[in-house]
Amino acid sequence: MSRAVSALHGETHKGFVEVAEAGLRGMITLRGDLASSRVKKAVKAAVGTAVPARRRIETNGEKAAAWMSPDELLLMVPHAEAPATAAALAEALAGEHHLVAEVSDARTVFTIRGARAAEVLMKLCPVDMDGFAEGEIRRTRAAQVAAAFWKSGPEEYSLVSFRSVAGYVMGLLETASRPGSELFPA
Structure with a gap:
């Protein structure tokens, strides 16, 4: 019997927020x-x-x-x-x-953590983030792929997508969280 492994082995990137593959769920x-x-x-x-x-x-x-x-x-x-x-x-x-x-x-979960986590999702998802509350979930897309996300903590969002596009989604999240790419610079 094979041992289950996460799609990206817990890959993490630190930009103006931290994005990470959350592991097996x-x-x-x-x-x-x-x-x-x-x-x-x-x-x-x-x-x-x-x-x-x-x-x-x-x-x-x-x-x-x-x-x-x-x-x-x-x-x-x-x-x-x-x-x-x-x-x-x-x-x-x-x-x-x-x-x-x-x-x-068939699925992968990502976390986006930091005071400006919503900015990452604003760049990728056609969702109005004003007033997006903890406990809310949206089924949408992240750039070109199906995704769903929810506010999982005060400064944290969780995003789920298909495992087959996990590398693509991580690339999107990493690019969208790069320092200097903030929507609302401090």
């Missing part, structure tokens, strides 16, 4: 009726949160549930827990219309 796509009591109960059991409202992410320590579309959530758990969590979800939702897919090895 367990991720499960759950599709179904998000208003269903069985789905709500299964999500609570899996990650310890409620089903999030539209464009929101609910966190519980290392676990989270992120709204991705009217019938889709991205559940995040520690990497080693993802297979068992996906199996438990599928079992809990047996007989109900749903899809559970463990997508950990």
Whole structure:
């Protein structure tokens, strides 16, 4: 059996903010009726949160549930827990219309940390960042690739993209965070 490794082995760049590949993260796509009591109960059991409202992410320590579309959530758990969590979800939702897919090895998570982290995303994503609050999530694009991001701390954003474009995304983040490229120089 092969050993799981992150896409970029924890690569980090320091510019006017720090950008880093966050390492392995367990991720499960759950599709179904998000208003269903069985789905709500299964999500609570899996990650310890409620089903999030539209464009929101609910966190519980290392676990989270992120709204991705009217019938889709991205559940995040520690990497080693993802297979068992996906199996438990599928079992809990047996007989109900749903899809559970463990997508950990198809996705990569990045962090953008620093007082000016939003500036990096402003350069890459067509999202109005004014008033973007902690707990909000946007499914969008970063330059030419699909991505989603959320404010994961007071001066931190997390971004998820496909693993196949991890090098491209890291290059975008590194370039956008280079000293001298700030949108609003101090």
